Each structure stands twice: as C-alpha cells, then as structure tokens.
Amino acid sequence: NAGVTQTPKFRILKIGQSMTLQCTQDMNHNYMYWYRQDPGMGLKLIYYSVGAGITDKGEVPNGYNVSRSTTEDFPLRLELAAPSQTSVYFCASSYSQGVTYEQYFGPGTRLTVT
Amino acid sequence: GEDVEQSLFLSVREGDSSVINCTYTDSSSTYLYWYKQEPGAGLQLLTYIFSNMDMKQDQRLTVLLNKKDKHLSLRIADTQTGDSAIYFCAWGTGRRALTFGSGTRLQVQP
Numbered sequence: 074n075a076g077v078t079q080t081p082k083f084r085i086l087k088i089g090q091s092m093t094l095q096c097t098q099d100m101n102h103n104y105m106y107w108y109r110q111d112p113g114m115g116l117k118l119i120y121y122s123v124g125a126g127i128t129d130k131g132e133v134p135n136g137y138n139v140s141r142s143t144t145e146d147f148p149l150r151l152e153l154a155a156p157s158q159t160s161v162y163f164c165a166s167s168y169s170q171g172v173t174y175e176q177y178f179g180p181g182t183r184l185t186v187t
Numbered sequence: 188g189e190d191v192e193q194s195l196f197l198s199v200r201e202g203d204s205s206v207i208n209c210t211y212t213d214s215s216s217t218y219l220y221w222y223k224q225e226p227g228a229g230l231q232l233l234t235y236i237f238s239n240m241d242m243k244q245d246q247r248l249t250v251l252l253n254k255k256d257k258h259l260s261l262r263i264a265d266t267q268t269g270d271s272a273i274y275f276c277a278w279g280t281g282r283r284a285l286t287f288g289s290g291t292r293l294q295v296q297p
Contacts, residue, residue, distance in 0.1 A: 077229070106284055115191070115275055115287035116230070131284060163229055175220075176285060178229030
C-alpha cells in the first residue's frame with residue numbers, strides 16, 4: 074500500500090493564480106481531511122469529507138474548495154492564490170469504523186505564493 | 188473554544204528522558220493523541236490514551252493524563268537521536284477531525 078500520496082511536493086504560485094493540490098489514498102478510508110500548517114504552528118483543518126459526494130468546511134475554509142467524487146481522491150482547489158495561503162498542506166485519511174480516530178497523513182505539499 | 192499550549196522547544200542529551208507537555212481546554216474528546224513529525228514529512232501517530240485512563244505505557248513511551256488539570260504529557264525514556272522531531276498533542280472532535288497543539292521541537296544531542 075502506498076498510503077496517502079500528495080502531489081506536487083513543492084509549488085510556487087503568483088498572486089491570483091489557481092492550482093489544485095492532489096490527494097489519493099489506497100486504504101479504502103471513508104474519511105479524508107485537508108490541513109494547513111503555518112510555520113511554528115499546529116495544523117488547522119480546511120475541509121473534510123466523510124465519504125464520496127460529501128464534504129464540509131473546517132476551521133479555515135476561505136479561499137479553498139474541495140470535491141470528493143471517489144473514495145480514493147480528495148483534491149483541494151485554490152482559486153485566487155494569496156500570500157496568506159503560503160503554507161504546508163497535508164492531506165489525511167482515517168477509518169470510518171475505527172474508534173481511535175487515527176489519521177494517516179501524506180508527506181505534504183509546500184506552497185509559496187508571491 | 189479550543190486552545191492548547193505546548194512549549195516550543197526541548198533539548199536533551201542522548202540517553203536522558205524527555206518530557207513533553209500539553210495543556211488543553213476542551214475536555215470532550217474520547218481519545219488524546221501524540222503525533223510525531225520528522226523533518227519534511229507528514230505526521231505519524233506515536234501513541235494515544237483513552238480519556239478515562241491516567242497513564243499508558245508503550246515501550247519507551249509513557250503518556251500521563253491529568254483530566255482535572257487538563258494536562259497531557261509524553262515521556263520518552265532513553266531518548267535517541269532518532270527521536271529528534273516535532274511532537275504534537277491532539278484530540279478528536281465529534282466530526283472525527285483532530286485539533287492539534289502547536290508542537291514541541293525535540294532536539295537530542297549526542
């Protein structure tokens with residue numbers, strides 16, 4: 074199993090550009106999440122999904138959109154990039170039947186907006 | 188609201204014990220977790236404790252939970268250079284997402 078994979082690993086965007094961060098998991102997890110990690114900070118939840126076709130906002134959803142057309146994929150879209158979106162983005166997934174809520178993380182995408 | 192405090196940095200010598208602390212305000216979670224983040228990598232679950240327990244031991248790791256004071260700690264015995272990383276405390280909410288502390292960077296000196 075590859076686990077949770079994310080692409081790209083790094084990206085530099087100009088202000089106003091758009092991009093999609095890709096996330097795929099091969100563990101058949103129902104739950105998937107997008108977090109951002111700013112320097113010296115913990116992770117903040119952007120969006121999450123409890124299954125294909127179902128998404129919901131987290132703590133910091135402004136400036137982002139998501140979709141969940143399949144169990145495996147959970148892309149994150151930035152429409153008009155702003156410097157405040159410079160961060161490291163982590164995708165994660167978890168079992169829907171587990172009781173411990175353990176989340177499995179991808180390696181992250183480091184995004185710089187200039 | 189939810190708020191967490193973790194000290195930013197801890198430096199220890201190889202072979203010593205490390206103690207990483209976390210103070211939180213939201214006590215509704217069933218499980219509390221410790222995640223480890225190595226440089227350039229995602230987070231990895233290290234251990235967890237059920238909220239009705241006071242202590243859990245897992246090889247070199249000991250988790251202590253003081254619910255009255257809302258204090259969680261992680262003790263690493265015989266700390267090794269491979270333990271150098273950032274450690275996050277976290278807990279689950281009703282929507283199954285996690286709330287994370289700001290992280291403690293552990294540096295292990297040879």
